[in-house]
Amino acid sequence: MARRDPLPRTQRILQLSAWRRDVRALVALRAAFRCEHCHGFTGMDGECDHIVSRRKLAETGGSPWDTANLQWLCPGCHSRKTAAERRAARPQRPRSTLHARAPIAGREAFLAAAGFPAPDQPPSPAPVIVI
Ligand SMILES: [Zn+2]
Numbered sequence: 001m002a003r004r005d006p007l008p009r010t011q012r013i014l015q016l017s018a019w020r021r022d023v024r025a026l027v028a029l030r031a032a033f034r035c036e037h038c039h040g041f042t043g044m045d046g047e048c049d050h051i052v053s054r055r056k057l058a059e060t061g062g063s064p065w066d067t068a069n070l071q072w073l074c075p076g077c078h079s080r081k082t083a084a085e086r087r088a089a090r091p092q093r094p095r096s097t098l099h100a101r102a103p104i105a106g107r108e109a110f111l112a113a114a115g116f117p118a119p120d121q122p123p124s125p126a127p128v129i130v131i
Contacts, residue, residue, distance in 0.1 A: 031072035
């Protein structure tokens with residue numbers, strides 16, 4: 001039995017873009033051309049978004065082609081969601097210690113000499129001036 005030849009590259013790309021165009025229209029129609037986050041009217045100017053990101057799907061083995069995982073968002077909501085996902089995926093860096101207060105020898109004595117109360121003592125009441 002002869003094996004079917006794979007489609008030429010250009011035809012595969014055209015089929016994929018036709019699929020994308022049709023799915024995009026389906027998701028927009030399903031959402032009544034409104035952003036599914038802010039409910040603003042987008043017409044066909046909205047964007048098709050993966051609810052569970054493709055990065056997460058790649059990790060969990062989910063299918064990026066599942067239309068139940070698609071939603072219709074306005075460009076603003078889509079970019080905010082994408083930015084939040086990227087922020088969440090970024091490895092957490094340790095907090096900078098640049099502004100942390102280092103112990104300074106003689107600091108307590110200096111503050112006491114300048115009239116500041118010690119940190120463990122309540123501030124002294126303001127002096128009462130009688131005229
Ligand atoms: Zn929106």
